Amino acid sequence: MSCMKEFTKGLLKENPSLVMLLGMCPTLAVTTMAQNGLGMGLATTFVLVCSNLVISLLRRFIPDTVRLPCFIVIIAGFVTFVSIMLDSFLPELSEALGVFLSLITVNCIILGRAEMFACKNKVIPSILDGLGMGLGFTMSLIVVGSVRELMGTGKIFGFEIMPDFIEPMTIFILPAGGFFTLGCIIAILGVITKKKPKKIGCENCPSRAACKSYAGGTGEEETA
Amino acid sequence: MELVKNLMVILFTGILTENFILTRFYGICPFLGVSKTTSGAAGMGLAVTFVMIGASAVTYPIYHFVLVPLHTEYLKTICFILIIAAFVQTVEMVLKKHLPPLYNSLGVYLPLITTNCAVLGVTILNIDNGYNFIESIFSALAGGIGFLLVMVIFSGVRERISRCSVPKALEGTPITLIAASITSLSFVGFGGIVDGIFGG
Numbered sequence: 001m002s003c004m005k006e007f008t009k010g011l012l013k014e015n016p017s018l019v020m021l022l023g024m025c026p027t028l029a030v031t032t033m034a035q036n037g038l039g040m041g042l043a044t045t046f047v048l049v050c051s052n053l054v055i056s057l058l059r060r061f062i063p064d065t066v067r068l069p070c071f072i073v074i075i076a077g078f079v080t081f082v083s084i085m086l087d088s089f090l091p092e093l094s095e096a097l098g099v100f101l102s103l104i105t106v107n108c109i110i111l112g113r114a115e116m117f118a119c120k121n122k123v124i125p126s127i128l129d130g131l132g133m134g135l136g137f138t139m140s141l142i143v144v145g146s147v148r149e150l151m152g153t154g155k156i157f158g159f160e161i162m163p164d165f166i167e168p169m170t171i172f173i174l175p176a177g178g179f180f181t182l183g184c185i186i187a188i189l190g191v192i193t194k195k196k197p198k199k200i201g202c203e204n205c206p207s208r209a210a211c212k213s214y215a216g217g218t219g220e221e222e223t224a
Numbered sequence: 225m226e227l228v229k230n231l232m233v234i235l236f237t238g239i240l241t242e243n244f245i246l247t248r249f250y251g252i253c254p255f256l257g258v259s260k261t262t263s264g265a266a267g268m269g270l271a272v273t274f275v276m277i278g279a280s281a282v283t284y285p286i287y288h289f290v291l292v293p294l295h296t297e298y299l300k301t302i303c304f305i306l307i308i309a310a311f312v313q314t315v316e317m318v319l320k321k322h323l324p325p326l327y328n329s330l331g332v333y334l335p336l337i338t339t340n341c342a343v344l345g346v347t348i349l350n351i352d353n354g355y356n357f358i359e360s361i362f363s364a365l366a367g368g369i370g371f372l373l374v375m376v377i378f379s380g381v382r383e384r385i386s387r388c389s390v391p392k393a394l395e396g397t398p399i400t401l402i403a404a405s406i407t408s409l410s411f412v413g414f415g416g417i418v419d420g421i422f423g424g
Contacts, residue, residue: 028249103341
């Protein structure tokens with residue numbers, strides 16, 4: 001039962017990109033089309049589940065002082081695997097995601113889950129946690145991608161949705177539209193759940209253990 | 225002359241039309257997290273610029289003289305992230321030992337930079353675009369200056385927002401993102417400027 005909770009918390013209550021505000025770069029960059037959002041989300045989910053699995057298995061063997069580099073190498077290994085696979089089986093998607101496929105390595109969701117969950121918990125909960133967080137991330141990418149694709153081109157997943165007489169607003173495909181859509185979605189989610197979204201900053205940052213401005217309690221500009 | 229023009233195109237494209245934050249979406253976390261005050265934004269921007277140039281200078285020879293001859297190009301992600309982590313650590317130690325004043329102003333931002341996608345992003349972009357050594361350095365320099373510029377501009381915008389009364393639903397993160405959207409729109413205005421100056 002408690003295992004189920006590890007899985008469902010990532011979907012909505014602790015949704016990584018819309019509630020915890022982690023992994024903003026891919027959330028903004030690849031969501032010009034719902035399809036790219038889906039591909040990016042699934043690739044990230046795969047890396048997240050695999051890295052959580054391996055890190056959880058190795059949690060007794062990784063020395064505490066060098067854990068961050070160890071985590072990064074494990075994550076980078078799986079990212080390389082995913083990008084080789086996508087290159088050969090889905091070259092179009094790989095082309096569309098571009099550099100952001102390699103940048104999954106430095107996605108703070110994955111490092112954050114490794115640091116906060118996988119290195120302290122058993123294997124099964126870690127896998128479920130990774131799966132839940134990954135699917136939550138995928139869902140939010142699809143939502144942002146669908147809104148931007150619908151407003152920007154009148155389509156969702158390539159299917160014509162908008163009637164002809166409504167002119168598509170190209171601005172939603174541009175970077176400016178990405179910031180705007182994400183801001184509105186976070187605001188709407190805050191109104192619906194009647195909870196203020198988390199502040200961007202130190203609380204959720206995976207590097208905070210290494211960060212002097214947090215440890216010294218002087219990280220005013222980040223936490224304010 | 226051709227070389228100078230080429231470098232200028234890389235520089236202006238990186239700073240204005242293909243800005244790292246507002247157009248390519250690299251380094252959104254520090255952009256939203258550390259831009260509350262102008263001094264913090266400038267410090268972060270300078271630290272990122274420095275690490276980006278250093279990382280490009282180190283990864284170029286390693287890719288072309290180690291990975292390519294061994295036919296292990298596919299290891300570049302793992303290899304680069306380790307180089308960046310080691311580089312950041314080294315810079316931190318050197319600054320702490322020899323330049324304490326600089327360490328005090330920039331040092332706090334250094335550990336955050338390892339997981340900043342702008343740094344890994346620029347090293348991979350240099351390889352993907354087939355830049356030579358000097359072009360790589362310039363592209364890192366342009367990315368860094370663009371990053372610094374937008375951080376400083378946006379910190380001004382945020383200081384202004386903090387004194388406004390914002391609709392309740394938009395308080396906090398949403399209004400910051402919408403302000404970023406408007407800042408990004410102003411950079412769309414630079415579209416075509418590079419072709420205009422250097423004749424494509």
